[in-house]
Amino acid sequence: MAKVLLEDWKEQYRDEKIECMSRDEMSALQSEKLVKQVKNVYENVPFYRKKMDDLGVEPGDIKGIEDIHKLPFTTKEDLRDNYPFGLLAVPREKIARVQGTSGTTGKLTLAAYTEKDVDTWGECVARGLVMAGLTSADRIHVCYGYGLFTGGMGLDLGARALGAMAIPMSSGNTKRQLMCMEDFGATAFGCTPSYAMYLAEAAQEAGIIDRLQIKASINGAEPWTDEMRLKIEEILNINTFDIYGLCEITGPGVAMDCIHHKGLHVYEDHFYPELLNPADQSACADGETGELVFTTLSKEGMPLLRYRTKDLTSIDRSPCECGRTLPRIQKFTGRTDDMKVIRGVNVFPTQVEAALLSMGGQVAPHYLLIVDRENNLDVLTVMVEVTEEHFSDEIRKMEALKERVGAVLKQALGVSVRVKLVEPKTIQRSEGKAKRVIDNRSL
Amino acid sequence: MSLNNTVQQLSVFLENRAGRLDEVLKVLAEGGVNIVALSLADTSDYGMLRMIVSDPHKGRVVLKDAGITAMLTDVVAFRVSHDTGSLSKAMHQLVEGEINIEYMYAFANGEDAAAVLKSDEPVRVVDILLGSGFKVYSADEAYTANA
Numbered sequence: 001m002a003k004v005l006l007e008d009w010k011e012q013y014r015d016e017k018i019e020c021m022s023r024d025e026m027s028a029l030q031s032e033k034l035v036k037q038v039k040n041v042y043e044n045v046p047f048y049r050k051k052m053d054d055l056g057v058e059p060g061d062i063k064g065i066e067d068i069h070k071l072p073f074t075t076k077e078d079l080r081d082n083y084p085f086g087l088l089a090v091p092r093e094k095i096a097r098v099q100g101t102s103g104t105t106g107k108l109t110l111a112a113y114t115e116k117d118v119d120t121w122g123e124c125v126a127r128g129l130v131m132a133g134l135t136s137a138d139r140i141h142v143c144y145g146y147g148l149f150t151g152g153m154g155l156d157l158g159a160r161a162l163g164a165m166a167i168p169m170s171s172g173n174t175k176r177q178l179m180c181m182e183d184f185g186a187t188a189f190g191c192t193p194s195y196a197m198y199l200a201e202a203a204q205e206a207g208i209i210d211r212l213q214i215k216a217s218i219n220g221a222e223p224w225t226d227e228m229r230l231k232i233e234e235i236l237n238i239n240t241f242d243i244y245g246l247c248e249i250t251g252p253g254v255a256m257d258c259i260h261h262k263g264l265h266v267y268e269d270h271f272y273p274e275l276l277n278p279a280d281q282s283a284c285a286d287g288e289t290g291e292l293v294f295t296t297l298s299k300e301g302m303p304l305l306r307y308r309t310k311d312l313t314s315i316d317r318s319p320c321e322c323g324r325t326l327p328r329i330q331k332f333t334g335r336t337d338d339m340k341v342i343r344g345v346n347v348f349p350t351q352v353e354a355a356l357l358s359m360g361g362q363v364a365p366h367y368l369l370i371v372d373r374e375n376n377l378d379v380l381t382v383m384v385e386v387t388e389e390h391f392s393d394e395i396r397k398m399e400a401l402k403e404r405v406g407a408v409l410k411q412a413l414g415v416s417v418r419v420k421l422v423e424p425k426t427i428q429r430s431e432g433k434a435k436r437v438i439d440n441r442s443l
Numbered sequence: 444m445s446l447n448n449t450v451q452q453l454s455v456f457l458e459n460r461a462g463r464l465d466e467v468l469k470v471l472a473e474g475g476v477n478i479v480a481l482s483l484a485d486t487s488d489y490g491m492l493r494m495i496v497s498d499p500h501k502g503r504v505v506l507k508d509a510g511i512t513a514m515l516t517d518v519v520a521f522r523v524s525h526d527t528g529s530l531s532k533a534m535h536q537l538v539e540g541e542i543n544i545e546y547m548y549a550f551a552n553g554e555d556a557a558a559v560l561k562s563d564e565p566v567r568v569v570d571i572l573l574g575s576g577f578k579v580y581s582a583d584e585a586y587t588a589n590a
Binding site: 386388391392393394395396398399402420421422423424425426 | 452454456457458484486488489491493510511512514516545546561
C-alpha cells in the first residue's frame, strides 16, 4: 500500500556472505561444486556417462568452473526422452517431491527433488523475498497455481524458509483473491505479470486499493516489460520484482531482480549461468545477447549439466548498486521459442506489449498475436482490447483508434500488422503463463 | 432547451463472434430491460449495437455485471409523422443549422415513426427541431415508447 522510493530503500540480505561474495571466492566455490557434481553424474546417471564418453571427456578433465565448456549440453528433448525418472542421480526412495512444466504440448517435463533440493529451492526464493524488502513478519498471498507447476510451491517454500505467513490461494477466482487479500491483510503477492495486471485492474474497478496492505509483488514465469511493471506499480502503489526460474533447474528463485531493476541476480552458487551464441554455442561476452544455459551445482535429485533454457538474455557480472555481486541477467527479450519471424523480421511478443503500453491507456496492454500465411505471405494480426474509457459508439472513432494502434505497432515491430479490436477483458488472462502467440503457418 | 430533451442510448461494442449478440440480448432480457429500438452497425471486425431501452442505466449495470462493456450516449429522438417528406424537412433544418450527424436510425412508434439521431451538439439539435415544429421526445417518453 505504499511504494518505497529508491532513495528511501533500505537494502537487506538473506545471505550476505554469498550474495556479496567476491568473484574469486565465488569461482572457487563454483569450481569445487562443479568438480563434485560432474563426478556424481558420471557415476550415477548413465545418460551423462554416455554423453561424456561420446565427447571423450572424463570427470578428471574438469578441474574447475573454467572447464565447463568441455561438458555436454542437456536439452528439453533429453528430458522428454528420459521421462519420467531416467535422469535421477539418487535412488528413487530419496526423491521427496516432483514438479512439472506448466504444460505446453505433449508429455510434460518432470523434475525430481530430494529433501535437500527442496530446502535449497526454498532458500533461494527466500533470498529473493528478502531482496524485495520482506521479512518473517510479512503475509504472502500466493496466486500462482499450486500443483505440478512450480509457481505456487516455489513461493510457498520461500515464505516458509523466511518464516513469513503464506496464503496458499492458487490461481483463479479474482473476486475471491481480492477478498482474501483484503481480509487477511496480505502484504505481498506473487503471480504471473499478466495476472498481476488483471488483479490490479480488478482491484481498481472494485475501488478497494486503499484497503489493501500490499507493498510488494513478485511476478514471473513469463516475460514482461518495464512499462507493464510501472503500470502495475502505479495502479497498486507498490514495488514489484521480477522472478525467474524453470522447473528443470529448480522453479522460481533461480534469479530475481532488486529494487534497482537492472537485471535479475542469479543465485550462481547453485545455478551456474552461461550465455551462449545461438548460432555456434560459443560463449557470449558480457552484455551480448545469447541463450541462457544452466548447470545445477548443488542439485542431488536430478542434476543437469549445461541445460539449454531457450531463453534469450545477456549477463552483467559487474557489482550491482544494491551491494550484491551476483551476476545479473537482463529482463528477457523472449524465448527462442516465442520469437516469430514475420516476413523476415524477428518479432517478440514483448515488443507488442511495450508498444501498446506506450499509447497511454488508449488500449489495454493485453494482446494476442496470430500469424497466418496467405498467398505465401506472412500476415500478423494483433488482437487488442478496447478500454472502457476509450470506447466510442462512433465507428469513425473506433476506426481511427485502430489505425493509431496499427501505426504504433508498425513503428515498433518493423512489419505492418492487421489490428483487430476486441471487447474489453476478453483476451484470456493467464494464471500460469500467458499464451501470446498463435502461429497458424505450417512451416 | 436543455439536456432534459436528450435521450440516453445504450451502446455496446460487439466482437464478430457467433452468439455474442444473443448473449447481450439475453442479459438485458434477464435484467428486465426492454428494448424500444435498436440499430446494429457492422464492420469486418466488430459490430456496434445501439439501443434505446426502458432503463439505460440499469441496462449498463446488468451488462457490466455480466462482463460486457456498454456506454451511455446522449442522442435526440424526435417524432416523424407518416407523411412523405417529413424526415427530409427535419434533415433540411439540421443541415441549415450546420449540424453534423454521426448516425441515425428509426423505429415505428404507434401511429408515427421516430428517428434517433447522434450529433456532437445534441442541445442545438433539440433547439432546431423544436423551433421548426417537430416533437422531440423526452427521455421518459422515449424509454416507454410503444409500451
